Amino acid sequence: MSELLLQAGVAFLLTLLLLRVLSAIAHRVGLVDAPDHRKRHAGDVPLVGGLSIYLALLLGALLWGDTGGDSLSTYGRSLWIFLLAGGLLVLAGTIDDLRSVSVFSRILTEVLVALLIIEGLELRAENLGDLLGTGPIVLQGWIAYPFTVICIFGVINAYNMLDGMDGVLGVITLITLFSFHLFTGTAPGLVTIFIGMALLAFLVSNLGLWPAVPKTFLGDAGSKLMGLIVVSLILTVADADVAGLKAIEPVTALYLVGLPLYDMTFTTLRRVLRGHSPIRSDRSHIHHLTQALGLSERRGLLVIGTLGLASPLMGLTLARAETGTPYQFFIFLGLFLLYCILMQQAWVVAERQRRERPMC
Numbered sequence: 001m002s003e004l005l006l007q008a009g010v011a012f013l014l015t016l017l018l019l020r021v022l023s024a025i026a027h028r029v030g031l032v033d034a035p036d037h038r039k040r041h042a043g044d045v046p047l048v049g050g051l052s053i054y055l056a057l058l059l060g061a062l063l064w065g066d067t068g069g070d071s072l073s074t075y076g077r078s079l080w081i082f083l084l085a086g087g088l089l090v091l092a093g094t095i096d097d098l099r100s101v102s103v104f105s106r107i108l109t110e111v112l113v114a115l116l117i118i119e120g121l122e123l124r125a126e127n128l129g130d131l132l133g134t135g136p137i138v139l140q141g142w143i144a145y146p147f148t149v150i151c152i153f154g155v156i157n158a159y160n161m162l163d164g165m166d167g168v169l170g171v172i173t174l175i176t177l178f179s180f181h182l183f184t185g186t187a188p189g190l191v192t193i194f195i196g197m198a199l200l201a202f203l204v205s206n207l208g209l210w211p212a213v214p215k216t217f218l219g220d221a222g223s224k225l226m227g228l229i230v231v232s233l234i235l236t237v238a239d240a241d242v243a244g245l246k247a248i249e250p251v252t253a254l255y256l257v258g259l260p261l262y263d264m265t266f267t268t269l270r271r272v273l274r275g276h277s278p279i280r281s282d283r284s285h286i287h288h289l290t291q292a293l294g295l296s297e298r299r300g301l302l303v304i305g306t307l308g309l310a311s312p313l314m315g316l317t318l319a320r321a322e323t324g325t326p327y328q329f330f331i332f333l334g335l336f337l338l339y340c341i342l343m344q345q346a347w348v349v350a351e352r353q354r355r356e357r358p359m360c
Helices: 003-029 049-064 078-098 103-121 141-162 168-184 190-206 219-238 250-256 258-273 286-292 297-320 325-356
Strands: none
Touching: 003 049, 003 190, 049 078, 049 190, 049 219, 078 103, 078 190, 078 219, 103 141, 103 219, 141 168, 141 219, 141 258, 168 190, 168 219, 168 250, 168 297, 190 219, 219 250, 250 258, 250 297, 250 325, 258 297, 258 325, 286 297, 286 325, 297 325
């Protein structure tokens, strides 16, 4: 058996075991998600998906150490720095899942994690490429540093916001990981193998595909960890300092996280235009829209998964066609404008359906 297959099998089975064991503990300590006016699932569901995935990756790193493949697995200390940053995020997310913490505490933790990634991996989003067709946009250090923090913070929260329906974030993250390797031409490494197979095991639990494994959610710990994994992988291949080779342009990387960014930005703008706080939780994300339109969870997952796949496919097509950077950037913005128009019209239809629905 090849080492890759062994790692994949261990990741899958180990995550299933951790989900089962940690679910029992979660019910005892109160690490569960109870239904309310925003969350309409049945019964208390353990929030141990993210914790199980992280522990599986940590054990995999202890067993195999640094391996070839994706950028986080290949370059010496990068794997361990990432695991430290991910561990802090998972710990903070688990505490938040147990008892809600303040917005300031969440922001502070995520900024500290971003600083650890930047300093530990020596990452800076300095050269953004010729986005506007006026020449390369190069950020000076005093701008590049906070800009990189904002990028990491934004992607972490974009993935966190997208997690609100069974299977959605797991499927979108798997699409992103698969697209990442298509875009960069890198072979899967320890991080992407373990995360990918652990996510498949989580989906078995989350979608109720095997009665022997209890239903679980990722929780804030898991959804933010997925965002950190994605943004860390992207920054390492879009920045020559870590891998020694710039595998993709920053504008191309935008397409890898298209749907999460679109959803977060559209939802935030919609809240602000309605006079609401941009950080106030509500039922205005794309998964809430599919529910408001009357789609079943499986159909909603299919729709969101298709939209999530469309952006990377478009980006890959443009990159392989060697489309100029400004064209890629303006096409990305144009797709976002189209997304906003379609989502706004869909919400109009959903509101009309709600008003016309007979009262029981």
